[in-house]
Amino acid sequence: MRDIKTIFVIDDDPIMRFGMRKMLSKISIKSEVFEFNNGQLGLEEVMARITSNKVLPEVIFLDINMPILNGWDFLEEFIRLEIKERILINIITSSIDPNDREKWLSFRAKTNHHIDFVNKPIYKIELNDLHKMDLAS
Amino acid sequence: MPNATALLDNDLNFISTSQGWKTLFSFLNENTKNNDQLECFKANNGEWFDLLTNCLINGKEISYRCAVSDTTILKHILWTFKPYRSIEKKILGIIVTAKDISETFERELQIEKLRTLLETKSEISKVGTWEYDLKSNKLSWSKMTKKIHEVPNDYKPDVDTAIEFYKLGHSRNKISMLVHNSMETGNKFQERLQIVTQKGNERWVLSSGKPLYKNGKIVKLLGTFQDIDEQVKSEIQVRENEKLLHTLVDNLPLNVYIKDIKSRKILVNKAECDFFGASNPNEILGKNNFDLYDEEMAKILREEDLQIMKNQTPMLAKEELLRKKDGTEVPLLVSKIPLTDVRGQTYALLGISMDISTLKEKEHELRHLIDVTSVQNKKLVNFAHIVSHNLRSHTANFSMLLEFLTNEKDESEKDRIVKMLSKASDNLLGTLDNLNEVVKINTNTNVTRESINLRASFDSVHENLIALFQKNKVQYENTIPKNLNVHGIPAYIESIILNLLTNAVKYKHPNRNPKITITAKKNENKVVLSIEDNGIGINLDKNGDKLFGMYKTFHDNKDARGIGLYISKNQIEAMGGSIIACSEINKGTTFKVYLNEGY
Numbered sequence: 001m002r003d004i005k006t007i008f009v010i011d012d013d014p015i016m017r018f019g020m021r022k023m024l025s026k027i028s029i030k031s032e033v034f035e036f037n038n039g040q041l042g043l044e045e046v047m048a049r050i051t052s053n054k055v056l057p058e059v060i061f062l063d064i065n066m067p068i069l070n071g072w073d074f075l076e077e078f079i080r081l082e083i084k085e086r087i088l089i090n091i092i093t094s095s096i097d098p099n100d101r102e103k104w105l106s107f108r109a110k111t112n113h114h115i116d117f118v119n120k121p122i123y124k125i126e127l128n129d130l131h132k133m134d135l136a137s
Numbered sequence: 138m139p140n141a142t143a144l145l146d147n148d149l150n151f152i153s154t155s156q157g158w159k160t161l162f163s164f165l166n167e168n169t170k171n172n173d174q175l176e177c178f179k180a181n182n183g184e185w186f187d188l189l190t191n192c193l194i195n196g197k198e199i200s201y202r203c204a205v206s207d208t209t210i211l212k213h214i215l216w217t218f219k220p221y222r223s224i225e226k227k228i229l230g231i232i233v234t235a236k237d238i239s240e241t242f243e244r245e246l247q248i249e250k251l252r253t254l255l256e257t258k259s260e261i262s263k264v265g266t267w268e269y270d271l272k273s274n275k276l277s278w279s280k281m282t283k284k285i286h287e288v289p290n291d292y293k294p295d296v297d298t299a300i301e302f303y304k305l306g307h308s309r310n311k312i313s314m315l316v317h318n319s320m321e322t323g324n325k326f327q328e329r330l331q332i333v334t335q336k337g338n339e340r341w342v343l344s345s346g347k348p349l350y351k352n353g354k355i356v357k358l359l360g361t362f363q364d365i366d367e368q369v370k371s372e373i374q375v376r377e378n379e380k381l382l383h384t385l386v387d388n389l390p391l392n393v394y395i396k397d398i399k400s401r402k403i404l405v406n407k408a409e410c411d412f413f414g415a416s417n418p419n420e421i422l423g424k425n426n427f428d429l430y431d432e433e434m435a436k437i438l439r440e441e442d443l444q445i446m447k448n449q450t451p452m453l454a455k456e457e458l459l460r461k462k463d464g465t466e467v468p469l470l471v472s473k474i475p476l477t478d479v480r481g482q483t484y485a486l487l488g489i490s491m492d493i494s495t496l497k498e499k500e501h502e503l504r505h506l507i508d509v510t511s512v513q514n515k516k517l518v519n520f521a522h523i524v525s526h527n528l529r530s531h532t533a534n535f536s537m538l539l540e541f542l543t544n545e546k547d548e549s550e551k552d553r554i555v556k557m558l559s560k561a562s563d564n565l566l567g568t569l570d571n572l573n574e575v576v577k578i579n580t581n582t583n584v585t586r587e588s589i590n591l592r593a594s595f596d597s598v599h600e601n602l603i604a605l606f607q608k609n610k611v612q613y614e615n616t617i618p619k620n621l622n623v624h625g626i627p628a629y630i631e632s633i634i635l636n637l638l639t640n641a642v643k644y645k646h647p648n649r650n651p652k653i654t655i656t657a658k659k660n661e662n663k664v665v666l667s668i669e670d671n672g673i674g675i676n677l678d679k680n681g682d683k684l685f686g687m688y689k690t691f692h693d694n695k696d697a698r699g700i701g702l703y704i705s706k707n708q709i710e711a712m713g714g715s716i717i718a719c720s721e722i723n724k725g726t727t728f729k730v731y732l733n734e735g736y
Binding site: 018094095096120122 | 522526534538679699
């Protein structure tokens with residue numbers, strides 16, 4: 001199991017961001033959690049880290065409905081970036097629209113990153129959730 | 138001519154003959170003697186001799202007619218045998234008188250023939266006769282007349298009973314008057330009337346009469362009496378059938394007409410008259426396609442008529458859009474059937490057409506309704522998604538926060554969570570308010586629309602925004618004509634204006650002062666309102682489909698709630714209008730609002 005040092009939470013809802021941070025604090029890992037208000041800000045940070053050779057997040061929690069750049073648009077851009085590491089992206093959404101599920105599956109098929117789809121509400125994050133892709137790979 | 142007389146003795150020998158006798162019978166043989174002549178009669182007619190003998194024995198006078206002939210000539214003779222006696226009453230012989238009645242006989246024969254002929258004729262044509270003698274007040278009927286009255290041959294009519302045979306009412310009144318008139322003024326008459334026969338059958342008769350004058354005075358009325366029952370009844374039947382057909386054709390809710398081979402109308406029913414706005418069939422009869430339709434239409438119709446008449450194939454239930462002379466267009470379901478004569482040649486065209494404009498209208502309405510319904514349905518599905526998504530995200534937050542709260546030991550952290558919960562509750566209420574507003578807009582489509590002065594609406598909203606505009610140094614230009622009115626709901630119009638104007642300020646470009654330009658154009662009845670700004674613009678390629686969506690925001694603006702344009706769009710659509718946007722990043726955005734659609 002490799003260490004998880006950096007986690008991005010991309011969500012426009014402050015309550016959700018609070019909740020994520022709280023749930024992550026429950027599992028005793030020494031990770032740094034970064035919050036982003038929308039996809040655009042998250043993407044800009046990822047790109048900045050690539051250019052400045054800083055570490056990329058191992059795990060990203062991603063909301064779908066956001067202003068400026070929503071979750072899908074973020075993914076569209078993200079999977080085109082040249083990233084060697086395999087990143088775990090957890091889509092956290094309240095959407096029960098079947099179209100959104102299909103979109104998830106199509107992204108999942110298109111990329112080497114591991115993308116999960118989780119319906120709200122969530123109450124707890126297990127350590128294993130953050131290492132899923134280790135098991136998968 | 139002296140009488141032809143011969144004197145016979147009681148042995149029936151000729152004693153002497155008169156000159157008249159000799160002349161009468163000279164044709165037999167001039168040389169024969171009297172006795173020989175008698176022999177000749179005997180030979181010719183045994184009966185004649187027998188009667189002569191009878192007369193001699195009985196002593197009674199006898200009249201007898203028979204023909205006398207030789208090979209070429211035949212004479213009808215009326216014989217009178219009269220015995221003559223001595224003083225002692227003894228029969229001495231017979232005086233034979235011969236009267237040539239050939240002519241009378243011929244005439245009688247002729248009359249007999251004529252009578253037979255007349256009877257036959259009257260039998261066939263059912264024409265009887267009658268005769269009324271004014272002086273003796275005697276009425277006589279021919280056999281046929283009696284037969285028509287269904288009375289026995291020995292029936293003796295009189296004037297009163299004859300008139301009583303006529304049916305009570307019109308017929309009886311009429312015949313009384315006619316007969317009376319005829320006797321008084323000498324008028325002839327001929328009238329169709331009804332009688333009730335002896336056996337109680339009603340019968341149509343043609344009764345005619347004319348006076349017969351003698352020394353300038355009317356002495357008799359003569360007349361014929363014809364049974365025309367079958368004829369009248371069949372005439373009535375024909376008339377009734379014709380009337381039935383006419384009533385049927387006239388009252389059919391279909392346009393029916395017959396055109397001759399030159400496409401001129403020769404029969405039209407009421408519906409067809411109504412179709413052309415004619416109060417009388419004569420206004421259309423004789424008119425052709427070119428008289429009734431505009432030239433282009435008439436050419437097409439004439440060609441169609443010709444084809445059908447030429448090919449003799451009916452055209453059935455074809456949908457046509459006919460353009461009348463006044464330019465009105467009417468959709469019709471048209472059938473045209475060629476009519477052929479006994480030689481198989483087309484002589485006319487029967488047309489039956491049905492005005493299907495109401496049907497078409499209904500179809501149109503239905504289609505419109507389907508469109509509206511499917512749009513509404515789409516909206517509903519969309520709205521259901523919005524509701525479920527938005528409510529779900531809030532409830533998910535509640536659920537998560539409550540879970541935290543239950544497991545939290547730390548009091549200050551608990552406080553924090555409760556604050557979060559209260560915020561989540563506010564968010565939910567806000568969302569519910571927004572949803573409620575949208576529902577209201579979509580259910581209040583029946584709110585009465587008014588004529589609204591667009592310029593005045595803008596001015597009123599602008600007044601409320603003056604502080605905001607001054608703070609942001611807005612350059613505001615409104616060129617809407619003062620007299621431009623739109624049809625809509627005042628509250629919606631103001632809400633739309635407010636939303637679009639504040640958006641223009643909200644999304645101003647950071648490097649320049651906002652400039653808002655308002656224009657409006659009226660094309661026929663439709664109004665296009667345009668609100669142009671020089672703000673930051675939106676990437677429509679990316680976000681065009683979401684621009685008017687609910688809770689879609691595109692800028693990192695803390696005031697953006699993602700509800701304004703969604704509500705504006707709903708309000709505009711509720712008024713039957715539409716909205717589009719054109720935008721270029723960093724240059725500005727123009728919203729175009731189409732109002733008065735369908736007015």
